[in-house]
Amino acid sequence: MASITDPNTSGMFTNAMEDMRNKLLKGLGEISEATSELCQTHRHFLKSAHDTCLKKCKDDEMLFETLRTFEKDLxxxxxxxxxxxxxxxxxKAEIQQKETQKEDIIQKIEKLKEEQAKRQELIHSQNRANKDRLRNLQKARVVFEDHLGMEIRKILSKTQLVKGERLQFVFRNIDPSRPDSAYVVTMGIKGDGVYQIVSSxxxxxxxPALESRLQGTNNLAAFLANVRKEFIAQARR
Structure with missing residues (x-):
């Protein structure tokens, strides 16, 4: 081993230390450059991440605004x-009410139709009865006017109790002492087609008994014949 007092040894040590120093400096330079590159890369990464985050925040705000709009619309x-x-x-309630009213109106219309049909049938029945009575009157007129000298007059009553057209049957040749004396019966027909004796x-x-029999039989000729008999019997008393 060389002595440290050897001048060559000192130079070698110095050179070795200088090489080591240069290597260290070179290593440190490389580390510094790497660190600088890493820092630059990191700054780029952070900026990119920041920009991405900002864009993401804006997109999220737009999304939230869209959601709020959708929620408001909803x-x-x-x-x-x-x-x-x-x-x-x-x-629907109004329609149901109108349907109910419609059914009520339909029922009322049907009821009115039935009542109208009944009234028409009653009118037809009364007309037939009146025609029968008119034929009886015509027969009675022939019998009594031509054979017994009876006169039939039409009169129009304006009193409050008796209104409308009435017939007067005027009998003559009742009292032999006064053959021209008039014996009168006034009668008409009610709304239901029944004969009504107004006066005599x-x-x-x-x-009244003769009227009741007439209403039961509708035989006007027999009624007038009986009335004539009553007038004759009364005139001879």
């Missing part, structure tokens, strides 16, 4: 739908 549509449902329920001149006691 609330409005929900409110509108509730209002429409309420209006629909009211319309002179008054006959049995007139």
């Amino acid at each position: 609330q409005q549509k929900t409110t509108s739908l509730k209002e429409k449902r309420s209006a629909t329920s009211e319309v 001149d002179p008054a006959l006691e049995r007139l």
